[in-house]
Amino acid sequence: MGYRPFKQALADMRSHGFAKLEKGYSEWGTREGTVTRILFTPRLTHQLAASGITVANRFHHFDYQRAMEDIPPIQLRATTAKEWPRVFRGRKMRVDYACPTVTAHADQIRSINAYLGKQSVIDHEGVTLDIALRRIFNLGDQSGHGYNKGGRAYESYQSIKRKYREHITINGHRTIEVDISACFLTLLHFLLGHPFCATVDPYAGPDLPRDIIKAWVNLTIGHSNYHKRWPKETISKLEEKGYVDVPKRYPMTAVRKACLPHFPIVSEWVESSYSWADLFRAESQIMLDATQRLAEVHNIPALPMHDALRVSVQDSSMTVDVIKDEFLKHTGIQAIVDNPN
Structure with a gap:
């Protein structure tokens, strides 16, 4: 559709109350802003529903370009800028699709997307x-960058709250998440060349609740240094698990003092040249290789969830085996991957 017909159609929809326009803005000083958005109104969705057209069955009524054909499979961003108390996401950078490394990554993402596009995945x-x-x-703006920092795979379903993700179905089947226990801590042993024991609880040691220990370890190795206080997001997650008044009952400095003697590898990590981006890179490649292998070898659709894969309940055992094998192949370490079924 051309510009003029589209503008006229949009004006007609707005005049009848079927759509509204939210104009975008740009603040060049802070690099923040939004694009102009066209939003449908309840009046339109109600009228369509009366004719039997809903969001759930839209594919049966409209023919349009699939998301995988429109969204670039590989994206590159610069270093995140921090101007206390604000954090600005790294700007988008040009991706060199002529680079063999990028070509390989893009081919893998396209292959996985093509397979998942043939499955019926329905949300809560x-x-x-x-x-x-x-x-x-x-x-991407750091010297020597070779598409080896970060690299996680993202999709909108990952933002669905855990309690609702349980209602996602794949080809009509109920799903569960198979995850790597203590994924970052295990990868930390790999990067720093230390042995890892998969037969004991990796968070055992300090006289503190396991959730508190786990939160501190993951916060520290996912950051560039020790935290001075608990982030609000972490406090909220701990409160959802029943913890009350976390900053006062478990002061960050006291938790650090209790944990460090049991996790000397964390001290080594803070002083090393590695960062969260190296953990993301190792984690993402393992999980994407597992996703592709499940699809191509076992015909099992899996939805990547960073350190986990959401699969149909009946496919959980095979998924555990594949994740363990891919982790061992990449790191030489036997990871802890339990079957939640």
Whole structure:
């Protein structure tokens, strides 16, 4: 549709109360802003529903370009800028698709997307998901960057709250998440060349609740240094698990003092040249290789969830085996991957 017909159609929809326009803005000083958005109104969705057209069955009524055909499979971002108390996401950078490394990564994402696009994935609201994974690499403005920092695969379903993700179905089957226990801590042993024991609880040691220990370890190795206080997001997650008044009952400095003697590898990590981006890179490649292998070898659709894969309940045992094997192949370490079924 051309510009003039589209403008006229949009004006007609707005005049009848079927759509509204939210103009975008740009603040060049802070690099923040939004694009102009066209939003449909309840009046339009109610009228369509009266004719039997809903978000859930939209694929049966409209023919349009799939998300995987529109979203670039590989993205690259510069280093995140921090101006206390604000954090600005790294700007998007040009991706060199002529680079053999990028070509390989893009081919893998396209292959996974093509396979998942043939499956019926329905979310907790009954909406059919149009899946288009994209892999985002980071620190692209740093010298020596070779698409080896970050690289996690992202999709909108990952933002669905855990309690609702349980209602996602794949090809009509109930799903569960198979995850790597203490994934970052295990990868830390790999990067620093230390042996890892998969037969004991990796968070055992300090006289503190396991959730507190786990939160501190992951916060520290996912950051560039020790935290001075608990982030609000972490406090909220701990409160959801029943912890009350976390900053006062478990002061960050006291938790650090209790944990460090049991986790000397964390001290080594803080002083090393590695960062969260190296953990993301190792984690993402393992999980994407597992996702591709499940699809191509076992015909099992899996939705990447960073350190986990959401699969149909009946496919959980095979998923555990594949994740363990891919982790061993990449790191030489036997990871802890339990079957939640």
